Amino acid sequence: MELRHLRYFVALAEELHFTRAAERLHIEQPPLSRAIKELEDELGVLLFDRDRRGTRLTAAGTAFLQDTRRLFTVLEQARENAKAVAAGSRGSLRIAVSDGAIDPWLSDFLASCRAEEPDIEIRLSEVPLSEQLRGLRAGDFTLGFAHTAEVGEGIVAEPIWQDPLVIAVPVRHELLAHKAVPLHELGGHPLVLCDPQVCEGYCRELARLLLLLEREPNVVEHVSSLEMMLTLVSAGFGVGFTTATRVAVSPRPDVLTRPLAVDSAVITTYLLRLGGGDDVPASLERFIVRLRDLVRLRENLGG
Structure with a gap:
């Protein structure tokens, strides 16, 4: 397997069209087709499905693309490190x-x-x-x-550090009657939470806290950003969770916050190595x- 095969594979995987991929690589289409066939033969799997509807990645091709991209990232880092040391x-x-x-x-x-x-x-x-x-x-x-x-x-x-969790609610919300919101008060309210695929670790910690609720949390939306959560909270979709530090960076006049009346309502940031x-x-x-x-x-x- 040569780097040439991997470069050809990535180009075709991103274009999903042999002619466009060949043009991108500045080669003719037959050498591209041969290289992909050689790569599939060496791996012993089909990387692409090809029929009248076009070219599509197989499940094996999708997995191989992720690993190949990481490989090129490492190679680029090695190149930059070598240049940095030389400089x-x-x-x-x-x-x-x-x-x-x-x-x-x-x-x-x-x-x-x-x-x-x-x-x-x-x-x-x-x-x-x-x-x-x-x-x-x-x-x-x-x-x-x-x-x-x-x-x-x-x-x-x-x-490394801890930050208190707070509840984000729209103005004139009934939870604002509490200086610190008891956790059980959240049981009857719809929740807007972060998407677990985007904030996996954060959601794990939040899930532990929500286990203390007497009933299953009513999650109405998952969002990928703090801004979207605040927008949905302001619009009355539900209440959200964030940290005191993050909401201070993105204040909204139409969203207010209250701390939780739970000592364990903190998010810890860890240094991983x-x-x-x-x-x-x-x-x-x-x-x-x-x-x-x-x-x-x-x-x-x-x-």
């Missing part, structure tokens, strides 16, 4: 973020890290939790942030030490 850089930190686990002060922290060590490249990627965990194990990412410690073997999950190795890069060690020091300082100053 005098001492390496890079590749950080994955899942579950929307970004605190506003984190941008200032990253800026200070870049200022203190400009020859260490810091790159951020926002990815689903499952992709972050795969990337950490495969070496695609150096470390990550997520809202869950359920990360499986081989990954270290270190709690590959465990089991003694040879930790010095740049990673310094990054983690700086982060811990900043968190302790914030805690001492009251947030």
Whole structure:
């Protein structure tokens, strides 16, 4: 199997049309067809279904496309790292973020890290939790942030900071009568929650809290962003959950918040990294030490 085969495969998988894929690759169609046939023969599976209706990926082709894209990502990172070292850089930190686990002060922290060590490249990627965990194990990412410690073997999950959960409700809502909303009061209200496929770790933690309800939660909508949740809450679709920090960044005059009257109503952000190795890069060690020091300082100053 050659990289040429994989490049041809990705082009065809994205175009789903042999002529367009060949034009994109600046080759004739017959060499493309031969390369795909060679790749399928070597793998022992069909990657594409081809009939009068067109060209479609098979289930095996879809899975192979995901892995091939990750392979090209790793190759691109290797190329950039080699160029960075040749240019005098001492390496890079590749950080994955899942579950929307970004605190506003984190941008200032990253800026200070870049200022203190400009020859260490810091790159951020926002990815689903499952992709972050795969990337950490495969070496695609150096470390990550997520809202869950359920990360499986081989990954270290270190709690970094906590943020109180709050309920988002439209103005003039009956729950606003409470300074802190008792959890059982939510049982009769429709809920607008984050899509578990987008915020997997966050939803796991929220599900634990909702288990304390006496009845099954009435989830009416799943959304992929804070902005959509606030929009639906404002429109009266239901009430939503967010954190005090995130809602402060995106205030809405038509949505108000109340804390929950539950001590466990907090969302923890975890720093994830590959465990089991003694040879930790010095740049990673310094990054983690700086982060811990900043968190302790914030805690001492009251947030």
